[in-house]
Amino acid sequence: MADSQTEARKRSGLAVLLIMLVSLLPLVVQHGYVLRILIMISYFAVASYGWDVIGGYAGQLSLGQAAFFSIGAYAAASAYLIWKLSPAVGALAGVGLAALLALGLGSLVLRLRGPYFTLSTLAAAEVVRILLLHFKSITGGAEGRVIPYTGFNLSALQFATDRPYYYIAVALLALAIWTSYQVSRSRLGFQLAAIRNDEDAAESVGINLMSAKVKAFVISACLTALAGAFYVIYDRYIDPYSTCSSEVSVKILLIALVGGRRSIWGPLLGAVLLIPLTELTNAYFASIRAGASMVVYSIILIIVVLYAPDGLIRVLRRRPSRGAVTLQPGPKGRNSHASA
């Protein structure tokens, strides 16, 4: 008991230290480019925490997160450009739309086992891109849309410097980490762990497979859409290829995979490692050809899949994280919790 108290005190102390460090960071970082990378790390990590809920905790490989990312991004951009609303309102609408899509698609295909879910998420992202390219009057088609900068404007979320964006991005990141933590220790998390291990066994102890999987997919869609909305608010430019290509889906997935799935810190670690790497390769190879960063990405993906499928966070820690509960020889308490 005393042990867990000191543990808790240590944890909250660490958290306070972390928050102070993160909030003071932009005051120390004078270089605009570094701040930009910190922002990118944050929103890609948010998208990736989203993927981790369905691809990690639920064990259902989604290759269509770009669909949700795009829906969030286009909702935020369209709300501002077409209906003159705050992009924040658009972001919320986008999150709602993404949740609806996940609910609809998930209810249809999550009942199938095997690779069907993965294939249908791929198809969903293709459909979203085709629609974005087709409805030019709303989306701007292949040329995309630019959100003009009109000076400091709080409701339009336009700021003169990157610092406010940094704080927004970090707040979203905190929300994503909190969500991951909540999922991992909730009833849903244990249900998902059971499903991941053995769907038949999970069903036989009374878990509603569809309900749990669809919930996970909806949560996943919401976080990824939120990241997409922030992306367009920050970058003020949007087109179907930069938000809805398979590269986006792969990037989101890879971040969680490299860092470590089903882990509170895994996706963040992945983003911290991969985003600066992308920027470096892009900067270094820009004079040669585009595509160099994706070469690096794909090689990392292959190496991680073959040699570190549990992600680097577990290589560093050498112990399974909370979320990685396996039910076979697990403690009785957890089993009964999952079936309760």
Next chain:
Amino acid sequence: MSTFLQAMTNGVLIGGVYALVAVGLTLIFGVMNTVNFAQGEFLMLGMFTTLMLAETARVDPYVFLVLVAVAFFVFGFLLEKYLIHRTIDRGHETQILLTLGLSVLFKSLALVIWGPNFRSAVVSYRLKSLYVGGVLISYPRLLSFGVAVVVMLALWFFLNRTELGRAMRASAVNRKSAALMGINPDLMYGLAFGIGIMLAAVGGVSLVPFYYVFPDVGAFFGTIAFVVVVLGGLGDILGAVVGALLIGVVEALTAQYVALDLSHLGVFLAFILVLLFRPQGLIRGKGWA
């Protein structure tokens, strides 16, 4: 009526290429229980290889059909032996992630090497067509369909009339029993993957005379192949052939009667409908493997 027939004809003709890519995919799945996410990229690599050879030698792309086929068979066999094989018992997810990594690797390497531009081969018959009963039949498309038919017949012969082909079908039905009968499963995996990607590359060769060549071209054909394979039932070769023609027609009709740029939307809607009502596949051929 003639626009309808025209759309049908175009759909069936491109369906030949879809069949090549999809049958390769379904053969790999049937024998190895592996979903190959890089299937479309092998088609793309086949296209670029053919285009480069044809441009260098200044001859017709079809000259290199056999050479490209053999080269990709060997490539596939080695790739399976040294890379894919490591994931054979590690579940769908690992296999999908590995082949997805290969797919992105090939696509981005093509982008680095050849750039993003659309290229096309110079062939004299590019725009030639036959006029039959009010329907224009594009000559290079007909040729590509002919190649698909010949290759399909050869595959049928291999799988049904040769010892090796029968061994492969036996492995597809039951890996363990086949191994007990003295069939080397590792050899079957290599052969299946080699033949599977060879079919995609052959499809690529036959596309070169009438289609643009660019690094992203495989993404489209690969996705179509998934739809076709699900339509036909995973691992079902005859189902994939029928599914490919069906998808070709659905696509052509959507392009004709709805909107040109929505042609693939019809395909994906068909996909979702099939998943909804007949996830085991629309057509139960099961005759070949």
